[in-house]
Amino acid sequence: MIWLDSDDISFPDPELYDPENGLVAIGGDLKPKRLWFAYQLGLFPWYNEDEDILWWCPDPRFVLYPDAIKISKSMRKILRDNVFEFTENECFEEVMRNCKTSERKGQDGTWINEELIKSFVTLHQFGKAKSFEVWQNGELVGGFYGVQVGNVFCGESMFSKVSNASKAGFIHFTAKYQNQWELIDCQIHSEHLESLGAKMIPKQDYLKLLKQQKP
Structure with a gap:
């Protein structure tokens, strides 16, 4: 394992370094400069608060092509009736x-800590996170919220306090x-x-598209 x-x-090049479980590296820090560099390479941090920082590039990668989004009849009605504002x-x-x-099904705790919030807020101030x-x-x-690298939006996390809120938001902005x-x-x-x-695609396909972007 690379520390x-x-x-x-x-970082190790995720295109050349291909661990079976997708964990590319451990440690480092969560400063804005490192975070921004990581997302441009196709890496993201994901770990529990009491763990060392873990950097991932899974294979396959779970992605959504915007023109392939599925909208159910019930969601179309919610959007048509202006149940939410965006x-x-x-x-x-x-x-x-x-x-x-x-709260997230199957997860105990969160990787979103104060250091990560501070760094993402800085990236947001520079127009990199939205x-x-x-x-x-x-x-x-x-x-x-997430990070935008060129025309690739790297979604980080979502929340919903009422039924269908996050789903409606995701569909609206997609x-x-x-x-x-x-x-x-x-x-x-x-x-x-x-x-x-959303569907799985080979990691190499994702990294190839990411390299074509102009941050």
């Missing part, structure tokens, strides 16, 4: 903190940016996103 030096932001980049940190406290909010009656009820986003990186499998059309 990172906190004084050097270099904004973007209005309260990035609040979205992250809601994702941090959101948040998408879902509102109902003036209350923030759902949303998601449709809005359908002609801009070539791919949405969903990282690892979830039934929620699979129901919306």
Whole structure:
């Protein structure tokens, strides 16, 4: 296993280094410069708060092509009836903190800690990270955030306080940016996103597309 030096932001090349479980490196730090470099390489941090930082590039990769999104009849009605209102980049940190406290099936704890929040807020201030909010009656009820590398949106986490809020937000913004986003990186499998059309592709296909982007 490759351990990172906190004084050097270099990573193993995920195209050449291909561990079976997708774990590429351990350690380093969560400073904005390293995070931004990692996402450009196709890596992302995912670990528990009491663990060393773990950097992943799974194979296959779970992604969604915007033009392949599936919208059920019930979701079409929710969007048509304007059940929710949508904004973007209005309260990035609040979205992250809601994702941090959101309960997730099959997960005990969260990888979203204060250091990660601070670094992502910095990336947001530089236009590298974005948040998408879902509102109902003036209350923030759902949303998601991630990093944008060229025309690839790397989704990090989402939350929902009421039924269908995060799903409605994801569909709304995928449709809005359908002609801009070539791919949405969903990282690892979830039934929620699979129901919306996300699928597995070879890691090499994902990395090839990522290399074509101009951050």
